[in-house]
Amino acid sequence: METSEQFSNKQKQISISEFFEKNKHFLGFDTLQRSIITAVKEAVDNSLDACEETRILPEIRVEINRLKGDRIELITQDNGPGIPRNDIENVFGKFLLGSRFHAIRQTRGQQGIGITGVVMYSQLTAGSKTQVISKIGSDSSAVYVELGIDTRKNRATKSGERREIWLDDLTGDPVLHGLRIRTVMRAKYQRGRQSVHQYLRMTSIVNPHASISLVVRDRNGEMIEEGNWARTTEKLPREVSEIKPHPHGIHLGSLQRLLREAEERKMTSFLRHNFSGVSMRAARDILAAAGIDEGRTPRRIRAEEAQEMVSAFQKVKLLAPPTDCLSPIEDLLIKKGLSKAIDSRFASTITRNPKVSNGNPFQIEVGLVFGGNLSAEGPIEVLRFANRVPLMYQQGGCLLTKALEAVDWKRYGLEHPGGRGIPKGPAAVLVHLASTNVQFTSEAKEAVADNEEVFEEIRLAMLEVGRGLKNHLKKNSQRKKAREKFELINIILPEISRKSSQLLSREEPDLAPVITKIMDAVFCEEELDWDDERKLAICSITVYNYTARARAYTILAKWPEEDGVRIDENALGGRKEAKGLWAWRLDTLNPGSSTTIFFTVSGLTKGEWSEVDVFYRGNGEVIGATKIDEKLLDELRKTEALAAAELELEQQTETMGHLSDRAEHNSPDPATEPTEQVQPTLFDNYEAEE
């Protein structure tokens, strides 16, 4: 029998490098196929982060060459800021060394694990050093160095360091700034849904400001795959600021550490300096609620008092944390990205307002495309992204998928057997979670861990795009029915009429009033085309009056109004009713007649606008259009006016500092807050469903 002493004498400290070497599957190096994708991902994420932080439009090249056996050479190069000489070995050769670990803002990498994992995997499986060339703007030459890892000590081993002028492979010009990595590893290159190509393609969807290229060569040097994703916008993602933690997310243990290490002398300053969302008034309220004197020294606060503070954080009204730490992709770019990648008939996107979970701001964006070339067989395609990084593995275990599955898609027109799992049909759904702290289930960052608030936000976003889909399908089906009825009547009635006239030797009667009477409907048909030559979206809306009475309508259409986008040709004139909403008053429409509104919109690119929402004002129903909700329209106009006024005010007071007019909000336990209802939006006279 082994005694407990013998047992414990073997206790030994394991270095973090040894830990990850043994558990390389935690980092995404579980199979040969996945390892190359993981390596590309870590390099590209770093490049995109570095470019974004230094406000450079990224140019990223990925080169993959198959070598003897199951070894692969990977080369990545960017035009980022480069890494200063003294930091290179730490970035590549040391786990858990990072600049962003404690910062609260949206970034792709955070933990100081990714690229070090690549160096480790390369050394472990191919016994290979990783070659790095780094050029920073202020140096005249680039640093060349080869790196490995001493896993027992978690530190880099360095060799062959030298300085040289770095000439670009393709252009031959000296490189101003950038980073090039070359490494060899055991891996298997494959095509298809889980491939480097797909990873980069998806990356380009959510990073439209990046230009990315891929070349893959076989052992004989022959190119076997390539990809070229040019940027579709010159606009860099919003610059994100670092924020302080919000009291709502603070654990007792963290508060105690902050108190212990505080240099402030008074509790009010302590609260104001260390947290976001705490005004002077809020600080006083918190201290009063916790029964702590404002003048107390933070370091002297006792455990029970800290516990009282944590309770007070949940009771006192606090400002929401600032959300300039987040960088959403935004509706239009999502639509653009999706339609670049997927050929579909209908697209609906939504960027929700930022929310807070455990003190971490986050924001959900969802896009849904339907029809077109998408396969109607099998489950819909799910594209998952976290902080602009595609997630390609562990779909089933990911919160983003679970929230999608929690929606009853049958209500929104997709097949959803048993209401479980991924719905079926010719659709694809994109989900993007932007957060200062994406909680993944593991270091490989492929699946988001459970979180009730994030789940609920995604679900609500899904309901919104789902409703768009439902309306689209409903409109289509109504129109199809009306058209079928119309065609039927137009064929059969004259037929009957002719036969019976012949039989009775009478003249054929005028059928128009009869047809109108049978149809007894007004219907509206819109068409949206893209003129590739003139770079114009061409829209026509036709209203048919198949009723027995004359009709009068105002027709309204949603269009993607923004800077640089405008309505060009528009013979009927009309007027702006609200931002993105144009209205035309039609002349009286007689029974059996129709009229057409025709207009063009310039300043868009293909795919940015794929569906016209048509509304009407007038009596009765118009099949294919939605009656406008005047009350909501009024509210919208007010909000707009308010926003404009606020903008003006903000510009005036900008020099006065960051005085926030945001309403203070009090957030009780979010689990108990009723969140079942979706706020109705202007263009949606949504009714309770069966």
Next chain:
Amino acid sequence: METSEQFSNKQKQISISEFFEKNKHFLGFDTLQRSIITAVKEAVDNSLDACEETRILPEIRVEINRLKGDRIELITQDNGPGIPRNDIENVFGKFLLGSRFHAIRQTRGQQGIGITGVVMYSQLTAGSKTQVISKIGSDSSAVYVELGIDTRKNRATKSGERREIWLDDLTGDPVLHGLRIRTVMRAKYQRGRQSVHQYLRMTSIVNPHASISLVVRDRNGEMIEEGNWARTTEKLPREVSEIKPHPHGIHLGSLQRLLREAEERKMTSFLRHNFSGVSMRAARDILAAAGIDEGRTPRRIRAEEAQEMVSAFQKVKLLAPPTDCLSPIEDLLIKKGLSKAIDSRFASTITRNPKVSNGNPFQIEVGLVFGGNLSAEGPIEVLRFANRVPLMYQQGGCLLTKALEAVDWKRYGLEHPGGRGIPKGPAAVLVHLASTNVQFTSEAKEAVADNEEVFEEIRLAMLEVGRGLKNHLKKNSQRKKAREKFELINIILPEISRKSSQLLSREEPDLAPVITKIMDAVFCEEELDWDDERKLAICSITVYNYTARARAYTILAKWPEEDGVRIDENALGGRKEAKGLWAWRLDTLNPGSSTTIFFTVSGLTKGEWSEVDVFYRGNGEVIGATKIDEKLLDELRKTEALAAAELELEQQTETMGHLSDRAEHNSPDPATEPTEQVQPTLFDNYEAEE
């Protein structure tokens, strides 16, 4: 614009404690509901491991008390070996400090993370210290100490240490050896499928040698839930030995490190000492294939030569690694455990032979139960285990689930819409992966990462139990049909006969020959009952001859033969045909007659034997029994004789050391090895399916 220098100056080493504090969801502390389960799991796993290593039959008590707010007090206590005073702070207060990290053998914990995570979570969320009482057998008193973690430095903070006689709470007696942990944390206690209760229940299924109890109390001290799982066997799991790595799983980088640190002077000794599965001949073959002199000094081997060695490892015939590093649960105990937990009609279990993946021995066990109280609605229940630890989260992302889903269950009698996902029906499947290196997707150890060889083994095991289910269902359905036919004929024929006899005023004819002619079948019905008073399994097998000719058969039945289990009453006598297979030669069976075999089996417990497989030898078909395959039976007998001879030989040569007669095997790339076919087994004249 932030320059690259500014950016990189913020680089900072993060301690592993800080890393896990920020990423506590990696450790299973993502929601309040899950956190308490994770904490119980870590404590119980440690207790079971420590008891197993020191060969103690474990007695584990778990006590949960709800406190004010969302805080919970957790107390766990075991009768394990205890932890020596000087090691306590390292075990509880330091991440990545472990005794088993480098050892190759099957254990529950390995990484030195689990229980330290509990101490960290308790400190973070409740600001609470963890109280530990440890008593080792050789000390006269127990150590009392309170522990926290200094996360910046990854080390324990210790207070209030003292020595005292530890008296057991329940008995009041001094505790001889054991460990007691008390901690407070933010958590939410819940019941149901994902609960502490369910976790302990599942743990008891695969650890039948452990006695486990649970008490949960509300804030007012009232007991709201309890559980008591007594051990069902006194047999401790097989003692596992530590083995050396097998060359098949060695990466180039690891080999290079071993070479660098080698103290051997010759390459042959290096290979023999550092690896398992390498005989002297194999060592010579490897060196010859790699072009390396046997006498070379390991430390002088160059990188290219090491690469050649790695290639040679795959080419040269090597012994399989020893599998005494594994401890499977074994068929009988799985069946016992399953039938203790689930009331079902049919159970089929399989323990596959150990296999090797990347040099790591592993073994798959699967159990399937069907019918009884199991719900026919919805997907079947999947019980996942790795190294005797229940996996309760991330079911969708787990290799064990994926392998189950890869089987076409429709062929085996379960509903499986679209052949995707979890099949439906009144069944539950248990999967156990025993391995020296279970590769989880994260530190929380809830899902197994992808691995082709493990996947294939599970799939094959599923096919085997699936075939059992299919035969069971087929037999049931055949019998049901025959019985229906029989009943119908027995009702209708006499009816017709009577009517027509009356009509014709004739005497009724003897119908027996007619009925026999119409039925024209022999059928066999067995019944298995459990006599709870006498602790006997009671089995009867009845054969009916509904054909026109006299019949003669030998009937054979499978029974769970092993030490201590024997056939008691058995009026017909018969003889043993092979291990676990008894045969009775029946007297000639005349048309229209039947005969019954009746026997009892003692030495079993309820649920251990739930299904009798019946075979026959003779002409024609017997509905409800399977014709025995004489060729396979012969082979089985030979194997048995061989095994007996080997056992004798082994006992003779035991003193001569560990001379292995195992055949050397050469394992090519397993991915290319055809593994589609399942070996037919004796009791299975399995045919190609539609």
